[in-house]
Amino acid sequence: MKKKTSFKEFLLRGAQLYMPCLSIDCVIFGFHDGQLKVLLMKWKDGDNWCLPGGFILKEEAMDDAAIRILQDRTGLNDIFLQQFYAFGDPYRDRNKDRLKIQGKYGKWLMERFVTVGYYALVEFSKVSPQPDWLSEECKWFDLKKVPKLIYDHNAIITKALGALRLSLNDYPVGYNLLPEKFTMPELQSLYETILDKPLDRRNFQKKALSLGILERTKERKTGGAHKAPYLYRFDKKKYEKAMKQGLKLGF
Amino acid sequence: MKKKTSFKEFLLRGAQLYMPCLSIDCVIFGFHDGQLKVLLMKWKDGDNWCLPGGFILKEEAMDDAAIRILQDRTGLNDIFLQQFYAFGDPYRDRNKDRLKIQGKYGKWLMERFVTVGYYALVEFSKVSPQPDWLSEECKWFDLKKVPKLIYDHNAIITKALGALRLSLNDYPVGYNLLPEKFTMPELQSLYETILDKPLDRRNFQKKALSLGILERTKERKTGGAHKAPYLYRFDKKKYEKAMKQGLKLGF
């Protein structure tokens, strides 16, 4: 099912290829310009935005399916990916009128689906959003400016954000959302954005450094209008070691 | 699909009644004799213990399906129920030999299933475990003495326990696991059991009372060999109010 697949073929073969009535939807978070972003797609035949999603191959692990979908959409591998909830309301995806025109071949797609939500944390700058053959566009939206999406996708994003907030206390999310080198104010801005509340600059720095997984480089970020801040990077070894134990932060 | 359903009829009609390739498994926790318990079932034709589970009717909400399964097995309604993870390894339920004898009618059941895990907290004394028509026995097991279960059910229990531990910090689980009136040592024992670590008696009491959702009755629990402890109950109104805000405990 790579690039050259036509929509008709997808409808025809889908029932053989995929597990029935089960889908995956991905909430892909990125961080840019002090804003938390989500990657959304737009169907070819309409102006409905939605979450990037897909189906599970009959012999494929669900997590692998999520990874595959993520790779297709972002071009990235080695992505931080976390399952957060399964959405099983029977009416969650009623309104498949758009697809009805496809007739009997798409029957499997017209069934009620349960979808499993995954959220991903990706480095904004490394992603070049790639629409698939079903979609006309794929781009980042500011989390606060997400339009009305199809089905229950808005609710899925809300739930994903809740899960992300919870995971702040256990995982150093900056490692996945920021470029290799970043300044302390950038890291703080990330946390403030996710939590949607201001944090004290000095206390934040203390807490961030106290984990012992950050390394200050000798470089500074120049070009800003003011004092040049240091650049930090994650110490991979210490990061992974800390990861295994769990961090027990507290924001 | 009530009591009188035969296994053959279940196999025959299942494909029409249920969503395909999707199941629900419930980890039902109870507390008794200072031990955390799980309710397990045993198939009729073998000595395989497993989690109580079931399927989702085609027009049924997934949460409702879980509630239905719980009610069937425990006789209780108004149960604390929480979805915690969807298990999607393609090999998680390989080994359906037991069912193969049923031939072509059970074909739908032989497919690969993704299962959604729910955990439930129930009041041990109120439950009279009820085997269904598929199972010969249904009874409580001490969590530390759970036998080897079918498929990945042991892993599901482990994951459920992890989720339960996390939820300790947000929800007063005692409300669901203890009888209406209980002593402070009983409440503490519950927490110690779930967390698998000892807690300081005096600090525990302070923390428990500080939530303001417990009410001390004038009764004491007599019959013990020592000083009679007070009986407490949850103040329903304050409990629900606190519930909405989230508790932010910390154990």
Place this chain on the structure above:
DNA sequence: TCAAAAGTGTTTCGGATACACCCATGA
């Protein structure tokens, strides 16, 4: 009368919070 459990209060400590001063930079 004694061992074991339960009720209660005080001290201590550490992490979180609040807060102030100096430095670098481009406008």
Place this chain on the structure above:
DNA sequence: TCATGGGTGTATCCGAAACACTTTTGA
């Protein structure tokens, strides 16, 4: 030169943890 943002250190406070004495009860 000055407004703005960045780097760093200290005082304070509150909640968690550690801890001791008294009371009740059945054996």
